[in-house]
Amino acid sequence: MKHKIMPPTVTGPPEFERTFRAHQNSIESYSIFLVVLWISGIFCNEVLAALGGLLYIVGREMYFTGYIRESKKRLPGFYLVLCALLFLTVTATIGIIQSFLSKYLNTRLL
Template identity: 60%
Template sequence: MKPAHRKSDMERLGVFMEMSYISAGDTSANSRYLARRVGWSRMAHKILPPVVSGPPEFERTFRAHQNCVEFYPLFLVSLWTCGMFFSEVLAAATGLVYMAARQLYFNGYTQSTKKRLPGFYLTLAALLTLSVLAVVGITRGLLDKYFYTPI
């Protein structure tokens, strides 16, 4: 007999669908849009690749995009781990918050370095939420596997 909160294989398939939508949505919409913004900034300031320095407006845009790219692996690992081991619904909802936070961060950073902070703090809150829920889910799974005794 397995614990009540364990899911069947068909229920687990739903995890892959919801997490796939969030991952694909962030990759296709968010990441491509931010890369396009860097391209527009390059054209506006007449900066050809591979140069990454120029006017402060361009450098902020370029750096904001790079910061989003650097955070992306942390987001994906946290999202999928939370979705697989804790709750796919909470992971998907927090993933949407993360995507909005990255947009807020990017738009703020392109205007001024101080305006990036609300988006940055919201990003950290989303990542922390995903990470804590993932750890709780993994811990619960380990306890069920090694310490669960049916009555």
């Protein structure tokens, strides 16, 4: 054990607390990521969804490693994750609208 912190204690040296917060934040945002990734891949385009997923993973790694070093160094990764989630949300929305229009109105958006 690197920091000698016994469970269930979640306080300790600053590096441990930043690591713990980064881990918790990653867990909290993972469910949103999975939902928009799958919807984007199913309803819009698998390649675009994979690209958005890759951006998310790279951004999450940048966020996590930056946060462990110093709180302010998490921002580039945070913005990349935010852009990836926004991209996946937009493609998922376009895919759902396109699916609705195609099925019920016999028209194509794109």
